[in-house]
Structures are given as structure tokens and as C-alpha cells.
């Protein structure tokens with residue numbers, strides 16, 4: 229039985245503490261040396277929460293207005309007041325915009341930079357009683373956070389997580405929007421977790437979160453690094469800059485200690501440039517590291533591995549997930565737990581009792597098919613490296629043809645598309661190119677780029693272009709038979725397809741299950 233089922237209840241109220249705090253607004257002004265520009269007296273006002281968006285303001289909130297790509301948040305001060313905000317915190321430019329809003333206007337030089345500390349003060353989360361784990365890297369963050377959660381549950385420890393897929397407080401699940409919540413939401417969530425007696429939290433930390441102060445006001449107990457490869461070059465000028473954002477997690481103002489995968493030059497650079505004590509882990513025997521993971525057995529539904537560490541430490545266990553990289557993610561999670569003070573022997577005892585890690589990770593190398601028909605895997609991979617890894621992981625379990633369905637998302641890093649097309653065409657026998665969140669880009673142009681790259685990489689390869697994702701999957705299924713594998717990469721756990729600003733309901737998991745049933749395979 230899987231540890232976590234996808235059908236858990238969704239409860240947006242779980243993102244806020246159930247027992248709201250009440251903080252004196254004047255105390256906030258004094259604590260952060262804020263200047264009061266306009267508005268009425270503040271001496272009797274209290275604050276019970278904080279919000280970065282007028283759309284999420286709850287009565288009693290401090291509304292924080294920051295400049296964005298489209299507008300200055302201060303422009304929504306009236307909306308925030310109507311929703312119940314008691315004051316606005318903003319910058320000098322915002323103070324001018326919010327002057328007539330009827331809210332007391334508190335000014336600080338950079339309101340986004342102040343948000344984490346302010347939210348921690350309001351929610352009382354600065355000295356968090358829970359053990360805080362952070363995970364960063366291009367691929368594997370969500371998986372490691374879920375694996376931490378799973379092992380903690382098997383150890384009997386009530387834990388929480390924030391990830392691209394979900395926020396979790398014990399068994400309660402809430403759908404996520406951002407990978408790492410804004411600081412206002414993160415501290416509210418941690419306060420809610422404290423109420424629920426959560427004693428360990430896994431937090432997925434994107435590079436964007438580090439660059440945008442989203443994890444300010446916290447110091448992580450143990451931070452993990454998976455890997456770094458081409459992604460997000462729409463946000464960063466170079467891979468070096470992207471790396472620099474992630475490196476910050478391994479400095480003393482962010483984390484107490486770290487566990488770093490040293491299989492890449494990027495991991496080895498963290499070892500040289502970090503300012504905190506580090507433990508190293510490698511998935512390759514020849515690379516020197518404190519811990520080594522090696523895969524000792526695999527099927528299409530599980531991966532068995534051995535983890536060996538200092539002083540003869542050794543653990544052999546399995547994950548109910550496909551691919552060496554899931555074993556690497558599990559090994560990283562286990563070493564992070566050991567570095568937080570949990571004895572390896574305790575972990576071994578419960579994993580042996582349960583026959584391995586009891587984890588379910590929505591949309592990550594997730595098997596959709598049953599016992600007959602083609603093997604169907606839905607995966608959230610949308611970077612060249614993720615394609616490379618999942619295709620390589622699936623090949624040994626494919627006696628027939630490996631069919632890959634994928635697209636590239638619009639309004640995101642366009643420079644990775646050539647590699648995505650080329651890797652798919654070289655690694656799969658049949659490629660079906662479809663649309664995947666074109667957003668405001670022309671979907672036909674995105675497909676044309678992928679098709680050209682795929683054709684150039686493998687001129688003799690079988691290529692199909694099917695714009696509609698539902699139809700694309702059905703095309704793949706019509707080409708498949710027993711022994712074949714279909715890898716549908718991109719949508720993972722997501723429940724919508726985003727076209728020109730509209731989120732059209734679409735679950736690749738549900739739809740591909742339906743298609744398998746229509747074809748008589750399920």
C-alpha cells in the first residue's frame with residue numbers, strides 16, 4: 229500500500245494558523261525601524277497575518293506591496309483594505325502610490341527583502357521548534373522532499389512538506405502554486421504546522437526562491453543538493469549565475485549544515501565555496517565522498533540500493549520508484565536525516581520492517597499502466613537532463629519500442645528546447661511532440677523548434693506532431709503494444725494546461741488512465 233494517496237483532502241485554510249496571532253502594529257514599526265508616512269493612528273492596531281497579494285488578504289493582515297514585473301503591489305492597497313488589511317508595508321515608490329488608500333503606510337527601503345523577517349515576527353516562527361530540511365538542485369527536489377517525508381512517517385515522526393506538487397501537514401494535502409512559497413505564506417504554513425505538532429519539515433527551495441528572499445527568516449538545520457543542469461536561463465544570465473543562487477543555501481545565514489551530491493563539478497564547487505559544515509554523497513564508486521549509493525537491483529516498479537558511509541555504516545533498502553536517480557534521491561534523504569541526528573540504525577529498523585521506503589511521489593516517474601499492455605510512465609521531467617535520465621532508466625525495461633510524448637513550455641527558458649528535442653530523438657524510438665503550457669507563445673513555433681532539433685539529431689527517427697496533449701497520448705498508445713514503453717514527460721502531477729493565460733483543466737495522469745481503459749489495457 230502506498231504511504232500517501234493522491235485523493236487526500238484539499239484545504240486552503242490549512243495554509244494559515246488556526247489560532248491567529250495578534251501583534252501590536254506599533255511593536256512591528258519599532259522592531260523593524262519602519263517609518264509611518266500617512267494614515268491614521270496606529271497605536272491601537274493589531275496585526276494577525278501578512279499577505280503579499282491583495283487576493284489572499286485576510287482580515288487583520290499586514291499587506292505588503294512590492295514591485296513586480298507587471299505592476300507595483302502598492303497599486304492594490306485599496307483592494308487589500310477592502311479585504312481587511314490593517315496597514316500596508318511598502319517601499320518609497322509604493323508609499324506614493326498607496327498614499328490615498330486609507331491604510332497606514334509603513335515604509336522600508338526594500339519591502340520584499342524585509343518580508344521574511346516581518347512574517348517570522350508576526351507568526352512567531354523565527355525560532356522554529358521543528359527540524360527544517362531544505363532541498364535544492366535542478367532535478368530531484370520534490371522527490372527528495374517526499375522521500376524525507378515518507379521515511380519520517382515510517383519513523384513515526386509527524387512531518388510536513390512544501391513542494392512543487394503539494395504542501396503537506398501530516399496527512400493533510402493542499403495543492404501548491406509556486407515551488408517555494410513566498411515568505412509570507414511559508415511562515416504562515418510553518419505556524420500552522422507548529423499547531424499540528426509537526427516536528428520535521430522538508431522544504432523544496434528553488435533558485436528563484438533564494439534570489440527573491442522567499443526563505444528569509446529561517447535557518448535550515450540540514451540542506452541537501454541534488455544536481456545542477458541546464459534550466460531557468462530565462463531567469464539567470466548563465467548557469468554560473470543560476471549556480472550562485474543555489475550556492476547561497478550553503479552559507480551560514482541560510483543553513484547550519486549541508487549534504488551535497490558531488491557527482492558533478494557543480495556539487496564539488498559547493499564543497500569548495502560553502503561556508504557551513506558539509507557531508508558529501510556520491511552515486512559513483514570512483515568519486516571520493518563520505519557516503520556512496522549503488523543500485524543493486526531494479527525493476528519497472530522498484531529500485532534497490534546500498535548506502536555505505538563512514539565507520540562501516542551500511543544500509544540496503546528499496547524505493548517503489550523507477551530509476552537510479554530515485555535511489556540517489558532516497559539516499560540523499562537518508563543521509564540528511566542521519567545528519568539531523570537520527571541514527572542510521574533506527575532508519576534501517578523501520579525500513580526493514582516495512583520492506584523499504586513507502587513513498588508515493590505524484591507525477592514523478594509514476595507508473596500509470598497495469599499488468600498488461602505497454603508500460604506507461606508519467607513524469608514531471610522538463611529539462612534535458614531529466615529526459616536523459618528517465619529515457620536511460622526506462623530502456624532496460626522495454627523489450628519493444630520506447631515512445632516518448634513531450635512538449636516544451638512557453639514563456640520559460642527557450643534555450644533548452646534544442647537539447648530536449650535532440651535527447652528525445654536519440655533516446656526514444658518514436659517521438660510524439662505535443663503542446664505543454666504554451667502560455668503566451670505560439671505553440672506551433674515551439675513544436676517546430678522541437679521537431680527541427682529532433683530531426684537533426686536522428687534523421688531516420690519516427691516523429692509525430694500532435695498539438696493536443698490528449699490526442700498526442702492516444703497517438704502514442706495506438707502505436708504501442710505489449711513490451712513497449714510510453715514516457716509522457718512534462719505534465720507530471722499538474723491538473724491544468726495553460727494556454728494564452730487560461731488554465732484548461734487537464735490531468736495527464738487521469739487522462740492517460742482513461743485512454744488505457746478505452747484501449748482495454750486497464
Ligand SMILES: CC(=O)N[C@H]1[C@@H](OP(=O)(O)OP(=O)(O)OC[C@H]2O[C@@H](n3ccc(=O)[nH]c3=O)[C@H](O)[C@@H]2O)O[C@H](CO)[C@@H](O)[C@@H]1O[C@H](C)C(=O)N[C@@H](C)C(=O)N[C@H](CCC(=O)O)C(=O)O
Nearest residue numbers: 280281282295296297298299300301304406407408434436
Ligand atoms: C517572475 C516572478 O517571479 N513572478 C513573481 C512575482 O510576480 P510578478 O512580478 O509578475 O507580479 P505582478 O503581477 O507584477 O504584481 C506585483 C505585486 O502585486 C501583487 N498583486 C498583483 C495583482 C493583484 O490584483 N493584486 C496584488 O496584490 C502581486 O502579488 C505582486 O506581489 O511576484 C509574485 C508574488 O509576489 C510571484 O507569485 C510571481 O511568481 C510567479 C508566479 C512565477 O512563476 N515565478 C517563477 C519564476 C518561480 O518562482 N519559479 C520557481 C520554480 C522553479 C522550478 O521550476 O524549480 C518557484 O519557486 O516556484
Ligand SMILES: Nc1ncnc2c1ncn2[C@@H]1O[C@H](COP(=O)(O)OP(=O)(O)OP(=O)(O)O)[C@@H](O)[C@H]1O
Nearest residue numbers: 366367368369370371392553592607608609614617
Ligand atoms: N536526482 C535526479 N537526477 C536527475 N534527474 C532527476 C533526479 N530526480 C528526479 N529527476 C528527474 O527530474 C524530474 C523532476 O523531478 P522532481 O520534481 O523531483 O525535481 P524538482 O527539482 O523538484 O523539479 P521541479 O521543481 O520542477 O518540480 C523527474 O520527474 C525526473 O525525470
